[in-house]
Amino acid sequence: MKQIAVLVSASKHPISGLPRHHHNDSLALRLGLNLANKHAATLQVLHAGNADNPALQDYLALGASQIDVISATGNMLEKLAAQLQNVDLILTGTRAENGEDSGLLPYLLAAKLNFPVIAGALELRLNKEQDKVEVLQFLPKGQRRHVVVALPAVVAVHPLAPIELRFVHAQRSLGNINNISNQQSDVEVSIPTTWIAEPPRKAIKLKAQTKQTGHERLMDVIGSKSKAGTVVNDGNNVEKAQVILRYLREHQLTKF
Amino acid sequence: MTIRINLKRINAKRPQQTSPAGLKRVVLAATVKPEAAHPPKFTRTPAKPKNRLLVIAHSIKGALDDHALQTIAAAAILADAQTAVSVMVLGGLKQDLLEKLGIAGADEVMVLPTLDFQVFQPDVELATILDVIESLKPLRILMPDNANGDGDLGRRLIAHKQLTAATYVVEINAKHVATYQVGGNVLARSELPEVILLAPNTVESELPFTAKATRVDAPVVADATAQTKNQYQDLGLQASIANDIALEEADFIVSAGNGVANLTTLATLAEALGASVGASRVVVDDGKLPRDKQIGATGKTVTASTYMAVGISGAVQHLQGIKDCRHVIAINKDASAPMIKRADLSIIGDAEAIMHALIAELEKAKVNKVAQ
Ligand SMILES: Cc1cc2nc3c(=O)[nH]c(=O)nc-3n(C[C@H](O)[C@H](O)[C@H](O)COP(=O)(O)OP(=O)(O)OC[C@H]3O[C@@H](n4cnc5c(N)ncnc54)[C@H](O)[C@@H]3O)c2cc1C
Ligand SMILES: Nc1ncnc2c1ncn2[C@@H]1O[C@H](COP(=O)(O)O)[C@@H](O)[C@H]1O
Numbered sequence: 001m002k003q004i005a006v007l008v009s010a011s012k013h014p015i016s017g018l019p020r021h022h023h024n025d026s027l028a029l030r031l032g033l034n035l036a037n038k039h040a041a042t043l044q045v046l047h048a049g050n051a052d053n054p055a056l057q058d059y060l061a062l063g064a065s066q067i068d069v070i071s072a073t074g075n076m077l078e079k080l081a082a083q084l085q086n087v088d089l090i091l092t093g094t095r096a097e098n099g100e101d102s103g104l105l106p107y108l109l110a111a112k113l114n115f116p117v118i119a120g121a122l123e124l125r126l127n128k129e130q131d132k133v134e135v136l137q138f139l140p141k142g143q144r145r146h147v148v149v150a151l152p153a154v155v156a157v158h159p160l161a162p163i164e165l166r167f168v169h170a171q172r173s174l175g176n177i178n179n180i181s182n183q184q185s186d187v188e189v190s191i192p193t194t195w196i197a198e199p200p201r202k203a204i205k206l207k208a209q210t211k212q213t214g215h216e217r218l219m220d221v222i223g224s225k226s227k228a229g230t231v232v233n234d235g236n237n238v239e240k241a242q243v244i245l246r247y248l249r250e251h252q253l254t255k256f
Numbered sequence: 257m258t259i260r261i262n263l264k265r266i267n268a269k270r271p272q273q274t275s276p277a278g279l280k281r282v283v284l285a286a287t288v289k290p291e292a293a294h295p296p297k298f299t300r301t302p303a304k305p306k307n308r309l310l311v312i313a314h315s316i317k318g319a320l321d322d323h324a325l326q327t328i329a330a331a332a333i334l335a336d337a338q339t340a341v342s343v344m345v346l347g348g349l350k351q352d353l354l355e356k357l358g359i360a361g362a363d364e365v366m367v368l369p370t371l372d373f374q375v376f377q378p379d380v381e382l383a384t385i386l387d388v389i390e391s392l393k394p395l396r397i398l399m400p401d402n403a404n405g406d407g408d409l410g411r412r413l414i415a416h417k418q419l420t421a422a423t424y425v426v427e428i429n430a431k432h433v434a435t436y437q438v439g440g441n442v443l444a445r446s447e448l449p450e451v452i453l454l455a456p457n458t459v460e461s462e463l464p465f466t467a468k469a470t471r472v473d474a475p476v477v478a479d480a481t482a483q484t485k486n487q488y489q490d491l492g493l494q495a496s497i498a499n500d501i502a503l504e505e506a507d508f509i510v511s512a513g514n515g516v517a518n519l520t521t522l523a524t525l526a527e528a529l530g531a532s533v534g535a536s537r538v539v540v541d542d543g544k545l546p547r548d549k550q551i552g553a554t555g556k557t558v559t560a561s562t563y564m565a566v567g568i569s570g571a572v573q574h575l576q577g578i579k580d581c582r583h584v585i586a587i588n589k590d591a592s593a594p595m596i597k598r599a600d601l602s603i604i605g606d607a608e609a610i611m612h613a614l615i616a617e618l619e620k621a622k623v624n625k626v627a628q
Contacts, residue, residue, distance in 0.1 A: 012441075014440070102423045103411065103423055107411040141507035142507060149487060196445045198434075199443070200440060201443060205460055206428050206460065208460070229598075231591060231602045232601070237610050241610060244601070247600075
C-alpha cells in the first residue's frame with residue numbers, strides 16, 4: 001500500500017456557528033495518519049469546498065501537513081473521483097454536517113471508482129502483504145464484526161471509533177492549504193434529487209387516519225396500554241425460574 | 257367570617273380502573289362488565305394490484321424490529337387502492353410472525369433466509385434485490401435507515417442504480433419526504449424519490465386496517481445470485497462484554513428496583529445471562545448504582561430486546577424509558593404493580609428467591625450444554 005486519502009468536510013459549532021472541523025472526519029484523519037506512519041505510505045487529505053474556510057486549520061492542528069482543496073461547485077463527486085484514481089485506501093466519515101448530509105458520498109465514490117466499500121469502521125489494520133484491509137465494524141446492541149476486503153477500497157469511519165484527538169495549535173499556521181481547483185467543465189450532479197430548504201422544525205409523524213377516543217390517544221402517548229402478558233402466580237421458585245428460562249428459549253433470547 | 261364548603265372529601269386513591277370508556281372507580285362487590293371488543297378491522301390488500309411499493313429489511317433473530325414494521329406501515333399508509341405493499345425479509349422469519357406483518361400492513365411477504373444479517377455479503381444481497389426490483393418494478397423502495405445492514409444496503413442500491421433518493425428521512429407523507437441537512441440547520445423537503453431510507457419513529461405503526469401478508473416466492477434469478485462473488489470476507493461477529501457497552505446499546509438488560517434486597521444477586525444473574533445492569537431511580541438515588549444506570553424519563557431510554565424488571569413497580573416515568581423494549585419480563589411480589597400490565601411475562605413472588613432459582617437453572621443449563 002502506498003497511497004491513503006482522507007476526505008474531510010467542514011462543520012460549524014452548533015451554537016456559536018463558528019467554523020470547525022467535523023469530529024467524525026477527524027477520527028478518519030487520525031486513523032489515516034496512524035496507518036500512513038505505520039506503513040510508510042503517503043497520505044493525501046482532500047476537501048471539496050472553500051480553501052479559506054478556517055475549519056480546515058483544525059485538521060492541520062490534528063496532524064495533517066497539507067490539505068488539498070478542490071472547489072465544490074458542479075459535480076463534486078466527479079472531481080473527487082478524478083483525484084482518487086491511484087489511491088489504495090480512501091477514508092471518509094459517516095455523515096457530513098455541511099451539505100446534504102446523506103451519508104451517500106462514500107458509496108457514490110466507491111460505485112464511481114468501482115471499489116468495494118465498508119461502513120461503520122471502528123478500527124482498521126492491514127494484512128502482512130498490505131493488499132487487504134481488516135475492518136472492525138460497528139453493529140448495534142454491542143455487536144462488532146470483522147470484515148476483510150482487498151485494496152483498493154473505501155472505508156467510512158464510525159463516529160464512535162475509539163480514537164483520541166489531540167490538537168497541536170502551533171501546527172495551525174505551519175501546515176499548507178493547497179488550492180488545486182481545476183477548471184473542469186461542470187457535468188450534471190449524479191443523484192438528481194432536488195431539495196427545498198426550510199428552517200428546521202420538529203418533524204411530523206405519519207399517521208393513518210383513525211377515529212380514536214381521547215382516552216385511547218392519551219394511552220397511546222404514555223405508552224402504557226395493557227399488553228395482557230402472561231402472569232405466573234403459582235408454583236415454587238424453581239418452577240417460576242423455569243418459566244422464565246422457557247420464555248427466553250422460546251424467543252431465542254438466550255444461548256442456554 | 258367562616259366559609260363553609262359543603263363538599264364531601266373523596267379519597268383520590270380509592271380503587272380505579274382505566275378502560276376505553278375512561279377512568280372508572282371500582283365499586284367493590286359490583287360486577288365488572290367485560291370491555292367491548294374492538295370491531296374487526298377491514299383488510300386493505302388490493303385484489304389485483306397495479307403497482308407495488310417494495311419494503312426491504314433484515315430480520316433479527318427471525319423477527320422484524322419496530323423500525324422495520326414502521327417502514328412497512330409507512331408504505332401501507334402511502335399506498336393507494338391499486339398499490340400493494342411487498343415486503344422482502346432478508347434473513348429468516350418465524351412462521352407465527354407473518355400475521356404480525358399483516359397487522360403492520362404487508363400485503364405480500366418474501367422471505368430470503370440465506371441473506372441473514374449475521375453474514376456480511378452486501379454484493380449477494382444487492383444482486384438479489386436488483387433481481388426482485390427488475391421483476392416487480394415497484395413505484396418506490398422503502399427501507400429502515402439502520403445500522404443492521406439496511407442503511408448500508410440501501411445506500412449501495414442508490415449508488416449502483418443512480419436512483420433519486422432520500423436518506424435519514426425524518427418526515428414522510430403522501431406528498432413529500434424531509435430530512436435534516438447542513439448539520440441540522442435545515443429541514444430539506446423533496447418530492448417522494450425512488451428510494452426512501454426512513455429514520456426510526458417517523459411513522460405511527462398502529463393501523464386502522466390490516467393486510468393479508470401472503471407468503472410469496474421472491475422472483476430471484478437463482479443463477480445470477482449464485483454467481484455473484486462476495487468480495488467481502490466476513491471473519492464473524494464478536495459480542496462485546498455486556499457491562500462494557502452503554503445501556504442504550506445493550507440487547508439484554510436486567511434492571512434493579514426498590515424491591516431488590518441484594519444487588520450482588522442481581523449482578524450475578526445479569527452475568528449469567530450475559531446482560532447489562534440497569535436500575536430505577538430509587539435505586540440510583542439510594543446510591544446503590546451509579547447515575548448512568550438509571551432508566552426512565554430522567555435517565556436513559558433503552559432499546560434492549562429483553563428487559564427484565566426485578567422489583568420495579570413501573571411508574572410512568574420508568575416505563576417511558578423502556579417503550580421500545582420488545583420482551584419485558586417482570587419479577588414482582590405485587591401482582592397489581594403497573595409493570596405487570598406492561599410485561600409480556602410476569603412472575604409473582606419474592607425477587608431474591610426467584611433470582612437464586614434462575615441462577616441455579618442457568619448453571620444447570622450450562623453444564624448440560626457442555627456435556628452434550
Ligand atoms: C419528574 C420525575 C422524574 C422521574 N424519573 C424517573 C426515571 O427516569 N426513572 C425511574 O425509574 N424513576 C423516575 N421517577 C421516579 C418514579 O416515579 C418512581 O418513583 C420510581 O421509578 C420507583 O422505583 P421502583 O419501582 O424501583 O420503586 P418502588 O416504587 O418502591 O417499587 C418497588 C417495587 O418492588 C416490589 N417489591 C418489593 N419487595 C419485593 C420483593 N422482595 N420481591 C419482589 N418485588 C418486590 C414492590 O411490589 C414494588 O412494585 C421520576 C419521578 C419524577 C417525579
Ligand atoms: N465537501 C466535502 N469534502 C470532502 N469530503 C467530504 C465532503 N462532503 C462529505 N465528505 C466526506 O463524506 C463523508 C460522508 O458525507 P455525506 O455523504 O455528504 O453525508 C463525510 O464524513 C466526509 O468524509
